[in-house]
Amino acid sequence: MTNRQRVVIAGGGFAGFNAARTLSRIARGAVEIVLINPNDYFLYLPLLPEVAAGILDPRKVAIPLTCCDRLGVRHLLATVDSVDAQERTVRCTDAEGNHRDLRYDRLVVAVGSVNKLLPVPGLAEYAHGFRSINEALYLRDHLIRQIELAEADEPGERAARCTFVVVGAGYTGTEVAAQGQLLTLDARERRPGLRDQPLRWILADLAPRILPELDERLSRIAHHTLSERGMEIRTGTSVAEATAEGVKLSTGEFVPTRSLIWCVGVRPDPLVDSLGLPTVKGRLLVDEYLNVPGHPEIFACGDAAAVPDLTRPGAYTAMTAQHATRQGRRAARNVAASYGHGERKPYKHSDLGFVVDLGDAAAAANPLGVPLSGLVAKAVTRGYHLLAIPGGRARIAGSWLLDALLPRQTVQLGVVRPGEVPLDSASPEASLTEASSRR
DSSP states (O other): OOOSEEEEEEOOSHHHHHHHHHHHHHHBTTEEEEEEESSSEEEOGGGHHHHHTTSSOGGGGEEETHHHHTTTEEEEEEEEEEEETTTTEEEEEETTSOEEEEEOSEEEEOOOEEEOOOOOTTHHHHEEOOSSHHHHHHHHHHHHHHHHHHTTSOHHHHHHHTEEEEEOOSHHHHHHHHHHHHHHHHHHHTOGGGTTSOOEEEEEESSSSSSTTSOHHHHHHHHHHHHHTTOEEEETOOEEEEOSSEEEETTSOEEEOSOEEEOSOEEEOGGGGGGOSOEETTEEEOOTTSEETTEEEEEEOGGGEEOBOTTSTTOBOOSOHHHHHHHHHHHHHHHHHHTTSSOOOOOOOOOOOOEEEOSTTOEEEOGGGOOEEHHHHHHHHHHHHHHHSSSOHHHHHHHHHHHHHSOOOOOOOOOSOGGGSOTTSOOHHHHTSOOOOOO
């Protein structure tokens, strides 16, 4: 029990995690800080493709929330079910299914986002998503399993098992395709009966080029790098139908495959719509101070919030990890200011650039607007991640070194079953983990 004012932070992704850490440093002891998250870790999503590729152990990208506990933040292992803005109450369900109500004096909504689904027949049944540790581990097992099963199959089935379709050529889709292709090539080399079997990887997107968020020159470099490896890049193309036998592309072509990987994008967590507050395309509307209009006690940040972009009047900030991180810190400072600690300021950003890891020694980056490729871009990309991740840097650097020196262990772990990673529902991990893996 405490008589201190209580600040509840809903969500432990990029926005919520940084809001909790920042607020605890500014107002530690002055307010009670409660972080609600269904997992006991913050997931560093940008390195998840390397988990799927077997380069990094999943624990390397899962930062324990005990680092917040040491700063005076109380972590509640639970999922937010609803918010009563009039009664200032959050209802949540803990890890053992118990329900509880938690009153707040200030609320920071940072529930992130979930998989974005399109009305494509068969998509929910046959596609694999990529937004959580479970999905990354399942995808890794699935890719290795297709190669192992292909060796014993007849030629037609073998070709289908050795064909992989990735839909969505943004940051996540491009990196998943790049890392996944290298993993399957490595797995094939260990199967004597498959050494002459082609591996077909297709990267499709409705956009006119891959990585449309990047400078056109860097997009061309990424396109060339992947094409040189034999990847088929289909721009202006998406999936019209998914079946157990394969996928029908929007061009009318049917591709026999057992692997459809869905990386089209994200949408705000459905919790936002249930709040009964104004939204913009499913994102909670806030002002430049990250406050919900008419509710000075409610703040929102990250993928769940429609934050005015002061550098582009009339627009809202993109759903990226960069924005979520900085908005979380600004929201924390503005919450602290509401208690007399510091000054309230609007959220205004400057673009730091983006990085894309293309596997092996390839990457594309534009730090501070400077376009880079090749080994220099690779060094910048890995350096950026080491600086951005809030812990475990030595372990990650060590894993990268070992990956460069030793062969990967291409074995199935079998820890995640298909039914545990449904594409058509927001799992507790996905729904409260800040969505975007864009930098």
